[in-house]
Amino acid sequence: MNSFRHRPISVIGLPALVLLITAAGCSSADGSASAAVPSPGTKAAKLCQNLDKVLPAEVDGASREDPSPASALTAGWGDPAIILRCGVLRPAKMSDPKVAEGRDDDAVAGGVNGVRWLMEEQGDGTYRFTTALRRAYVEVSVPKGRDSSGVLIDLAAAVKKAIPVGIAD
Template sequence: MDLFRHRRASSVGLPALVLLIAATGCSPADDNTPTSVPRPGAKATKLCRNLDKSLPREVDGLDREDPEPRSALTAGWGSPAIILRCGVSRPAKMVDPKVADGSDPDAIGGGVNGVGWLMEERDDGSTRFTSAQRLVYVEVTVEPGRDTSSVLVDLAGAIKKAVPEGIAD
């Protein structure tokens, strides 16, 4: 797709565009930070595409607003309240023995509605969850201050439907 084929030079349009960018750049709702798209193998990509088709339109009361760049491997709700990435690498803390015995305060394991999760508190105050015991790792990042339990409840059905239990490669 040629993104520039409709570009036209305009002495009036350019200043208006610069003004619009400057105004929205100062807005607290400007959350267009690019989301890193995972690059899993073909098998995992197929599972992630199936997951994308099963994801709910709303999570924790927020409408789906996918991040940039658009991909079947990423999804979002709110802006940027909740970001899902499918096909991520296994987190190092998932195999760290300090997590398994509960001695790592920044990472905890648990389950919600039949989906196991590793929960990690991040330096920026957000919480990152990575699915466990599924054929592909699904990562969900939730902004600080949001109730994470309803997020995981809302996503559990789609993950159980699209990503079978097992050990990811």
């Protein structure tokens, strides 16, 4: 009689266990990052695909580990991940005269190895950098505690090679 009562529990318990294991394997606790894939126009998308082909395998000592979903418009390195998204929209701060004049505490414009960037501090301690004066906007998110100068230095050659100087459409 006891074996009859336990049988339905084990039949129900096995699928639940499989589901639990599957869900745990797909959780963000496994170290994989995710990134929203931009939707650029045709010209910017082509430039971004070219950028993807020349991005370094390592940035600031971290190996390339692309975020999900997989896309030629996104790339990542390390854990917590440095995330690059190509073909993003122009940040509103780029039009703010306070940024250009250096009067904005949350955003700063500057250059690293021939690539101009807008730096914006995020509320969680990360920094977001977006290229300026390039034919496509490239955004790089640097996690809290990581040296952003090393990241931008390592990405500069690829950006210069793939994304020409100019104004994005």
